[in-house]
Amino acid sequence: MSPIEPDRETPALLVKLGRYPLHHGGLGVVRTLGRLGVPVHAVVEDRWTPVARSRHLGRAFVRPTGGTERPERLVAMLLELGAAIGRPVVPVATDDEAAVLLAEHAAELSGRYLLPPVAPGLPRRLASKAGLAGLCAEHGVDAPRGWTPGGPAELLALGREHGYPLVLKNLEAFTRLRAPVVGHTTVVHGEEQLRALLADRQEPSGLVSVLVQEYLPPERSEDWFTHLYCGPEGTAPLVFTGRKLRSWPPGAGVTTRARALPEPRLASLASEFCRRIGYRGVADLDWRLDLRDGRYRLLDFNPRVGAQFRLFETTAGVDVVRALHLGLTGRPVPVGEQLVRSFGVGQLDLPSAVVTAWRERRRPADLRPRWSTERGWLCADDPLPALVGAVRFGAAAAVRLRRF
Structure with a gap:
C-alpha cells in the first residue's frame, strides 16, 4: 500500500498558456495525481488533445490561449474556472508564462487557488535569461x-x-x-x-x-537537470538529479531520453541556490557539466513542472507534482530515496536518435527501453492519449525530419 495519503477533496488544475497540445509533461501531471484519486482538471486547446482524452482527467476546460492576452483577462479566466470547480484548487503550471501569472496575481487568485508563498516577482526573474544570469552572479552560481x-x-x-x-x-x-x-x-x-x-x-x-x-560542445560537456520541490515552510527541498541523453531537436531541445542518477553535489548546488533566493514550489533546472573543469553551469531555471518530471520518483512513490499537492494541502511528504530509472519519449526519441547517428556516423545508443523506463506517452492503464498523440504528431514529425 502506498504511504502517500493525499487530500482527495482538493482537486488540481493543469494550467497552461500558449498552444502546445502535444505535451507529455501535462499528461504526466494528470496521470500521477489521478492515480492517487485526486480529481484533476485541465486547460486544453481542444477536446482532442492527448490530455483531454486521458481516463484520469476529470474535466477538460477548452480555453485556447496564445499567451499574448492581457493579464486581467487571463486572471478572470482562472477565477471563472475556480468558480466552476467550486472548491479550493492546487494549480500546476506547465509553462513559464503560467507560473509567472500565478505568482504575480497570487493575491487575486488566493480565494480560489492554493499557491506556494513565493515572492511575486521571483518566477519572472528566474524565467528571464538575463534575470537568471544576474541571480547567478549575485549568488556565486556558475553559468555559461x-x-x-x-x-x-x-x-x-x-x-x-x-x-x-x-x-x-x-x-x-x-x-x-x-x-x-x-x-x-x-x-x-x-x-x-x-x-x-x-x-x-x-x-x-x-x-x-x-x-x-x-556553446559547450558535447565532447567536452554533459547535460544534467534537477527537478525539485521547495515546501511552503522553507524546509529542506525534495531534489532529484538526472542526465539528459538525447533531445529533439538534437542538442538543444526537449528531453527525449534521460536517466535518473543521484548526484549529491549537483543536488546540493540546486538546493542551496533555491534557499538563497527564497524559492518555493516546483522547479526544473537545466545544468551543463563542463568536463574541462568539472563545474556544473546553470543554463535555465524553469519555475514550473518540467516535461520529464515523471523520470523522477522516490521509493515512497513521491514525485514533485505529488509533493506539491501534498505540501499545499498540509499533508506530510513521505521520505524516500531517489529511484534509478530511465525516461523515454518514443515518438520524439526515434527521430532524435536517427539524426544524431547520421550526424555523428555511429549507431544509435540506448534505443531499447529498459524495464524501469517511464514512457512519456505509452501507458497500459491509459492508452488513448498515446494514440491521439501519435495521430497528431505524425505529419509534424515528418516535416521536421526532412528539414534535418
Missing part, C-alpha cells in the same frame, strides 16, 4: 558566458567577435510568444544561419529579445 544584444548589428558583431557555434534563447517569458527570435533553444553555426533567423524574427522596434550563450 552570455550576452544580450540590443539589435541585429550587435548580435552579428557578437558572432564575429566570439566565433561560432553560439546558442540563442528567447530572452523573456511572454516575449517568446509575442515576438520569438527562435522557436526553441537553437545552436547557430555561422553568420549565414544567423542572418536567416534575423530576416524573419525581429521586433518592429528593431530590437531582438534574445540571449546569446557560449
